[in-house]
Amino acid sequence: xxxxxxxxxxxxxxxxxxxxxxxxxxxxxxxxxxxxxxxxxxxxxxxxxxxxxxxxxxxxxxxxxxxxxxxxxxxxxxxxxxxxxxxxxxxxxxxxxxxxxxxxxxxxxxxxxxxxxxxxxxxxxxxxxxxxxxxxxxxxxxxxxxxxxxxxxxxxxxxxxxxxxxxxxxxxxxxxxxxxxxxxxxxxxxxxxxxxxxxx
Numbered sequence: 143x144x145x146x147x148x149x150x151x152x153x154x155x156x157x158x159x160x161x162x163x164x165x166x167x168x169x170x171x172x173x174x175x176x177x178x179x180x181x182x183x184x185x186x187x188x189x190x191x192x193x194x195x196x197x198x199x200x201x202x203x204x205x206x207x208x209x210x211x212x213x214x215x216x217x218x219x220x221x222x223x224x225x226x227x228x229x230x231x232x233x234x235x236x237x238x239x240x241x242x243x244x245x246x247x248x249x250x251x252x253x254x255x256x257x258x259x260x261x262x263x264x265x266x267x268x269x270x271x272x273x274x275x276x277x278x279x280x281x282x283x284x285x286x287x288x289x290x291x292x293x294x295x296x297x298x299x300x301x302x303x304x305x306x307x308x309x310x311x312x313x314x315x316x317x318x319x320x321x322x323x324x325x326x327x328x329x330x331x332x333x334x335x336x337x338x339x340x341x342x
Contacts, residue, residue: 148193149209155274156190160220163245163271163283164188167222170238174231182231184290187223191216217249217268218284225293229254229333232265232287239285245269248282254292254326260315261322262296264288291325 146153167186175181191199196219200207205215212219226232232254240247249268257263265287273281288296299318302308 143193145190145193148196149190152209152213156220159271159273159281159283160188160190163220163222163269166242166244167224167285170235170242171224174234174238182226182228182234184225184227186225189221191219191221213281217282219281220283222283222285223293224285224287226287226289228336229289229329230336232289235287236265236267239267239269245271254288257322257326260299261319262299263292263322263326264296289329291329295322295325 149156164186171181171183171186196209196212196216197207199216200212203215205211224235226235236250239245246269247267248270249266251266254263254265267285267287269283269285270280271283273279295318302311302314302318308314
Protein backbone atom coordinates (compact mmCIF):
# COMPACT_ATOMS: atom_id res chain seq x y z
CA UNK A 143 0.00 0.00 0.00
CA UNK A 144 1.24 3.52 -0.80
CA UNK A 145 1.90 6.00 2.01
CA UNK A 146 -0.60 8.58 0.75
CA UNK A 147 -3.41 6.02 0.68
CA UNK A 148 -2.49 4.47 4.04
CA UNK A 149 -2.06 7.68 6.02
CA UNK A 150 -5.03 9.42 4.37
CA UNK A 151 -5.77 12.82 5.93
CA UNK A 152 -2.53 12.63 7.93
CA UNK A 153 -0.27 12.26 4.89
CA UNK A 154 0.16 15.95 4.03
CA UNK A 155 0.56 17.10 7.67
CA UNK A 156 3.18 14.35 8.16
CA UNK A 157 5.10 15.53 5.10
CA UNK A 158 4.88 19.11 6.31
CA UNK A 159 6.14 18.29 9.81
CA UNK A 160 8.97 16.19 8.38
CA UNK A 161 10.06 19.17 6.29
CA UNK A 162 9.84 21.58 9.23
CA UNK A 163 11.91 19.41 11.58
CA UNK A 164 14.44 18.66 8.84
CA UNK A 165 14.94 22.39 8.21
CA UNK A 166 15.32 22.94 11.96
CA UNK A 167 17.98 20.24 12.14
CA UNK A 168 19.76 21.77 9.14
CA UNK A 169 19.76 25.12 10.98
CA UNK A 170 21.24 23.50 14.11
CA UNK A 171 23.99 21.84 12.06
CA UNK A 172 24.72 25.17 10.34
CA UNK A 173 24.96 26.93 13.71
CA UNK A 174 27.45 24.37 15.00
CA UNK A 175 29.41 24.58 11.74
CA UNK A 176 29.59 28.35 12.18
CA UNK A 177 31.12 27.93 15.63
CA UNK A 178 33.48 25.06 14.80
CA UNK A 179 34.48 26.15 11.32
CA UNK A 180 33.47 22.77 9.87
CA UNK A 181 30.25 20.86 9.27
CA UNK A 182 29.87 18.22 12.02
CA UNK A 183 27.44 16.01 10.08
CA UNK A 184 28.20 13.72 7.15
CA UNK A 185 24.53 13.51 6.18
CA UNK A 186 20.96 13.73 7.47
CA UNK A 187 18.26 11.28 6.43
CA UNK A 188 14.54 11.54 7.06
CA UNK A 189 11.63 9.22 6.42
CA UNK A 190 7.99 8.54 7.18
CA UNK A 191 7.53 4.95 8.34
CA UNK A 192 6.25 2.66 5.62
CA UNK A 193 2.71 1.28 6.05
CA UNK A 194 4.17 -2.25 6.32
CA UNK A 195 6.70 -1.17 8.95
CA UNK A 196 4.07 0.65 10.98
CA UNK A 197 1.61 -2.26 10.86
CA UNK A 198 4.34 -4.64 12.00
CA UNK A 199 5.27 -2.36 14.91
CA UNK A 200 1.66 -1.94 16.04
CA UNK A 201 1.20 -5.71 15.93
CA UNK A 202 4.43 -6.33 17.85
CA UNK A 203 3.31 -3.91 20.57
CA UNK A 204 -0.16 -5.47 20.79
CA UNK A 205 -1.89 -2.26 19.65
CA UNK A 206 -4.83 -1.76 17.31
CA UNK A 207 -3.55 -1.81 13.76
CA UNK A 208 -4.88 1.53 12.54
CA UNK A 209 -3.39 4.95 11.83
CA UNK A 210 -5.25 6.73 14.65
CA UNK A 211 -3.74 4.34 17.23
CA UNK A 212 -0.31 4.82 15.69
CA UNK A 213 -0.53 8.62 15.90
CA UNK A 214 -1.10 8.37 19.66
CA UNK A 215 1.20 5.46 20.54
CA UNK A 216 4.15 5.32 18.12
CA UNK A 217 7.13 7.68 18.51
CA UNK A 218 8.91 7.13 15.21
CA UNK A 219 6.32 7.50 12.46
CA UNK A 220 8.61 10.32 11.37
CA UNK A 221 12.29 9.54 11.87
CA UNK A 222 15.55 11.40 11.33
CA UNK A 223 19.13 10.15 11.36
CA UNK A 224 22.15 12.43 11.68
CA UNK A 225 25.49 10.79 10.95
CA UNK A 226 28.50 12.60 12.40
CA UNK A 227 32.26 12.33 11.99
CA UNK A 228 33.12 12.23 15.71
CA UNK A 229 31.47 11.10 18.97
CA UNK A 230 31.80 14.59 20.43
CA UNK A 231 29.65 15.94 17.61
CA UNK A 232 26.83 13.61 18.64
CA UNK A 233 26.67 15.13 22.12
CA UNK A 234 27.07 18.66 20.75
CA UNK A 235 24.03 18.20 18.52
CA UNK A 236 22.01 16.74 21.40
CA UNK A 237 22.94 19.77 23.53
CA UNK A 238 21.76 22.15 20.80
CA UNK A 239 18.50 20.24 20.34
CA UNK A 240 17.75 20.46 24.07
CA UNK A 241 18.75 24.11 24.44
CA UNK A 242 16.92 25.36 21.33
CA UNK A 243 13.46 24.83 22.85
CA UNK A 244 11.46 24.85 19.62
CA UNK A 245 10.31 21.28 20.23
CA UNK A 246 9.93 19.51 23.58
CA UNK A 247 12.38 16.70 24.32
CA UNK A 248 10.33 14.05 26.12
CA UNK A 249 12.76 11.13 26.10
CA UNK A 250 16.45 10.38 25.52
CA UNK A 251 18.29 7.08 25.19
CA UNK A 252 22.08 7.18 25.20
CA UNK A 253 23.09 3.88 23.63
CA UNK A 254 26.62 5.21 23.14
CA UNK A 255 27.56 5.31 26.82
CA UNK A 256 25.24 2.33 27.51
CA UNK A 257 25.16 0.15 24.36
CA UNK A 258 22.48 -2.45 23.74
CA UNK A 259 23.36 -6.08 24.51
CA UNK A 260 24.10 -6.78 20.83
CA UNK A 261 26.56 -3.87 20.59
CA UNK A 262 24.23 -1.27 19.03
CA UNK A 263 25.31 2.32 19.68
CA UNK A 264 23.43 5.52 18.88
CA UNK A 265 21.83 8.46 20.68
CA UNK A 266 18.03 8.62 20.39
CA UNK A 267 15.97 11.73 21.12
CA UNK A 268 12.16 11.74 21.09
CA UNK A 269 10.57 15.12 20.42
CA UNK A 270 6.98 16.21 20.84
CA UNK A 271 5.86 18.52 18.04
CA UNK A 272 2.68 20.49 17.28
CA UNK A 273 0.60 18.48 14.81
CA UNK A 274 -2.89 19.39 13.62
CA UNK A 275 -5.65 16.88 13.16
CA UNK A 276 -4.84 14.38 15.92
CA UNK A 277 -6.66 13.95 19.21
CA UNK A 278 -4.11 15.88 21.28
CA UNK A 279 -2.64 17.86 18.34
CA UNK A 280 0.87 16.69 19.20
CA UNK A 281 3.04 14.09 17.53
CA UNK A 282 6.26 12.45 18.68
CA UNK A 283 9.17 12.08 16.26
CA UNK A 284 12.47 10.28 16.73
CA UNK A 285 15.97 11.57 16.00
CA UNK A 286 18.91 9.16 15.94
CA UNK A 287 22.43 10.60 16.06
CA UNK A 288 25.48 8.41 15.53
CA UNK A 289 28.96 8.36 14.03
CA UNK A 290 29.80 6.98 10.58
CA UNK A 291 31.23 3.83 12.19
CA UNK A 292 28.09 3.28 14.28
CA UNK A 293 25.91 3.81 11.22
CA UNK A 294 27.90 1.31 9.17
CA UNK A 295 27.56 -1.27 11.96
CA UNK A 296 23.80 -0.61 12.41
CA UNK A 297 23.14 -1.04 8.68
CA UNK A 298 24.81 -4.45 8.67
CA UNK A 299 23.08 -5.55 11.87
CA UNK A 300 19.70 -4.45 10.45
CA UNK A 301 20.30 -6.53 7.33
CA UNK A 302 21.26 -9.49 9.48
CA UNK A 303 18.15 -9.13 11.67
CA UNK A 304 15.65 -9.01 8.82
CA UNK A 305 17.20 -11.58 6.48
CA UNK A 306 15.88 -15.10 6.99
CA UNK A 307 17.78 -18.39 6.88
CA UNK A 308 21.31 -17.03 7.38
CA UNK A 309 24.01 -19.65 7.73
CA UNK A 310 26.33 -19.25 10.72
CA UNK A 311 23.97 -16.70 12.30
CA UNK A 312 25.39 -17.22 15.81
CA UNK A 313 28.95 -16.70 14.58
CA UNK A 314 27.99 -13.57 12.65
CA UNK A 315 26.22 -12.11 15.70
CA UNK A 316 29.28 -12.79 17.84
CA UNK A 317 31.56 -11.14 15.28
CA UNK A 318 29.23 -8.16 14.96
CA UNK A 319 29.35 -7.63 18.71
CA UNK A 320 33.16 -7.85 18.66
CA UNK A 321 33.31 -5.34 15.79
CA UNK A 322 31.00 -2.99 17.68
CA UNK A 323 33.48 -2.84 20.55
CA UNK A 324 36.44 -2.29 18.23
CA UNK A 325 34.64 0.44 16.29
CA UNK A 326 33.63 2.18 19.52
CA UNK A 327 37.25 2.10 20.67
CA UNK A 328 38.37 3.57 17.33
CA UNK A 329 35.70 6.28 17.52
CA UNK A 330 37.01 7.33 20.94
CA UNK A 331 40.63 7.26 19.74
CA UNK A 332 39.76 9.44 16.75
CA UNK A 333 37.98 11.90 19.06
CA UNK A 334 41.04 12.01 21.34
CA UNK A 335 43.36 12.60 18.38
CA UNK A 336 41.16 15.42 17.07
CA UNK A 337 41.13 17.04 20.52
CA UNK A 338 44.93 16.77 20.73
CA UNK A 339 45.39 18.29 17.26
CA UNK A 340 43.11 21.21 18.05
CA UNK A 341 44.86 21.79 21.37
CA UNK A 342 48.13 22.28 19.56
